[in-house]
Amino acid sequence: MNNFDFKDYIQSNLSEIIGYQALSYPNELRNFIKLDGNENPYGPSKKAIEVLSQRNDFHLYPDHPDKLRQKIADSLNVLPENIVCSAGADAVINLIFSSFKKQDMKLVIIKPSFGMYKHDAMINNLLFDEINLEIASQPNGHYLDANLFSRNKHAFIFAIPNNPTGGIMEKESILKLLDAEHLVIIDEAYIKFSKHQSYVELTKKYKNLIVIQTFSKWAGLAGLRLGYGVMHRDLSSTLNAIQQPYTITNYAIDAAMVSLDDVEFLDNNVKKIIATKDLFINQLVDITNITPINSEGNFILCRINKGKNTDFQKFLYNKNILIRSYSDVELKKYVRISIGTPKNMEYVIEVIKEWNS
């Protein structure tokens, strides 16, 4: 082997990055109840499956997602030029971060929140600060002292509802940041499960507001990868121009289009998930060694009051249930359980009672 050194080519900060711990789901786990990825237990619209089964053009490059942009825009009452589609909310976030200045501007990330924010900030070499929030949300939501950011330009990213806490950021804090003309990105991956209103409408008032949504959760299309951002055309035109040309497949476009024609069916599944979540929380409240945190998402963060969170996870694993645990200091006592079907959750409660006894 010669003396070639990648250090001469590759940014040194990248070697510190620990890749996102993608959840592996090998065949031997296929009979498990999968409650570790906040996926939709009811799957996609039947019409989407039907449309996908009819495609036979694997050898062709995908179309431009213009029709889809129009359809998403119509569904949100904005214009197609306000929409940037990509391969999941993940790719939209990374696309936005990739356009950010590396030095003159700082990104603020909330902790605990969705791990990809920090990951993407690091791979894009951004300056960023992490701000700790209380895990249990206050009645009006998590509070952020916006006055702390009165001087320099900052960009903020919030998941509303937040993953994994399930809480929301109170609106007053968001409005203060917007009025102070910071750039605010609101990730609404779970907004359909929340009783709170989307911020999309406010993108018409605030040029400095970006809202991100996805078909992964409410529409059950996580595997097809389709998310989008709603933003002012001054930014969307740049992001649409810099994006790789074939990021979104025809299958994702078709499935998303059909989902928007089948909203009643999908919204009904969302209602079922919310009802199952409410029942599950009520049942957990009576179990001493686990404390559920109220959630506006399709998942519940739970504090484990007996033993390690990983022991609890293992107990469930041995009963064929997959859930998410954390190693971050502030989440060391916590696990996150996604909401499955009522039958799934009945079984989970039985198993948790057994662990508790």
Ligand SMILES: Cc1ncc(COP(=O)(O)O)c(C=O)c1O
């Ligand atoms: C807050 C948040 N944003 C974005 C995503 C990723 O969404 P997508 O599947 O559209 O990339 C997730 C996935 O779990 C999430 O929790």
